[in-house]
Amino acid sequence: MSTQSDTRKKITIRRLAEMKQAGEKIACLTAYDASFASLLEKSGVDVVLVGDSLGMVIQGEETTLPVSIEDMLYHTQCVAKGLQNALLITDMPFLSFTSEQEAVLNAGLFMKQGGAHMVKLEGGIDQADTVSALNRNGIPVCAHLGLQPQYVHKIGGYRVQGREQQDADKMLSDALALQQAGADLMLLECVPEVLAGKITRALDIPVIGIGASVNCDGQILVLYDILDISLGLRPKFSKNFMTSSNSIEGAIRQYVEAVKQEKFPADEHVFR
Ligand code: KIV
Numbered sequence: 001m002s003t004q005s006d007t008r009k010k011i012t013i014r015r016l017a018e019m020k021q022a023g024e025k026i027a028c029l030t031a032y033d034a035s036f037a038s039l040l041e042k043s044g045v046d047v048v049l050v051g052d053s054l055g056m057v058i059q060g061e062e063t064t065l066p067v068s069i070e071d072m073l074y075h076t077q078c079v080a081k082g083l084q085n086a087l088l089i090t091d092m093p094f095l096s097f098t099s100e101q102e103a104v105l106n107a108g109l110f111m112k113q114g115g116a117h118m119v120k121l122e123g124g125i126d127q128a129d130t131v132s133a134l135n136r137n138g139i140p141v142c143a144h145l146g147l148q149p150q151y152v153h154k155i156g157g158y159r160v161q162g163r164e165q166q167d168a169d170k171m172l173s174d175a176l177a178l179q180q181a182g183a184d185l186m187l188l189e190c191v192p193e194v195l196a197g198k199i200t201r202a203l204d205i206p207v208i209g210i211g212a213s214v215n216c217d218g219q220i221l222v223l224y225d226i227l228d229i230s231l232g233l234r235p236k237f238s239k240n241f242m243t244s245s246n247s248i249e250g251a252i253r254q255y256v257e258a259v260k261q262e263k264f265p266a267d268e269h270v271f272r
Pocket of ligand 1: 051210222
């Protein structure tokens with residue numbers, strides 16, 4: 001019997017760009033091991049992120065800062081074994097891209113030994129040269145703006161970004177600069193819905209939101225939040241899909257469907 005994952009096309013950067021053009025929403029989730037990765041694949045998730053959120057949900061740390069290159073490589077290798085067609089992104093952990101050379105070497109490790117198709121890194125225009133270096137070396141990049149958890153101690157907590165006009169203008173210009181430097185995908189975290197819509201329309205590359213409203217081209221959440229197994233409080237922008245499903249696979253399928261049909265995020269998950 002053929003499954004959805006046998007018949008669907010490989011998700012590539014080109015396919016994601018086509019989806020943006022066609023207005024087809026992109027469903028993304030995090031995963032940290034092969035079993036969950038294979039459930040995500042079967043359920044039609046387009047993009048799987050091995051997020052450094054693993055520091056919090058797997059390792060029980062208070063922040064993502066302690067996560068190492070070795071941790072990210074190990075979990076990327078596990079997730080890659082569960083995937084066939086979904087695009088696999090690996091997060092560059094805290095202080096793993098302090099120079100262009102370091103960024104290329106570490107990202108190269110995730111691609112060569114881990115099986116990642118793309119890396120994600122937090123930071124604005126200050127990271128444009130790094131994005132450019134990765135781009136020159138054939139490494140696809142997802143930029144990450146808005147709330148950047150690796151900067152938690154600089155920001156003084158986890159809070160919505162871009163509420164002030166000046167911050168909103170800077171986020172838009174950072175997004176354009178990162179696209180210009182060669183970013184292939186943009187992630188916006190905890191951004192008010194109007195600003196998220198403005199950035200999504202201004203960019204040619206697809207924009208994935210987490211706490212950034214339905215105005216983005218796609219959505220991502222931390223898998224453990226939708227399954228209600230995260231330690232601590234679930235953020236306002238997330239949703240427990242286990243309340244309406246009697247299985248983990250069912251909850252993941254409902255999330256994918258809700259994203260595709262623009263039923264998630266709903267009003268209560270949005271920052272205004
Ligand atoms: O680390 C992570 O899981 C992330 C998501 C919250 C987008 O960056």
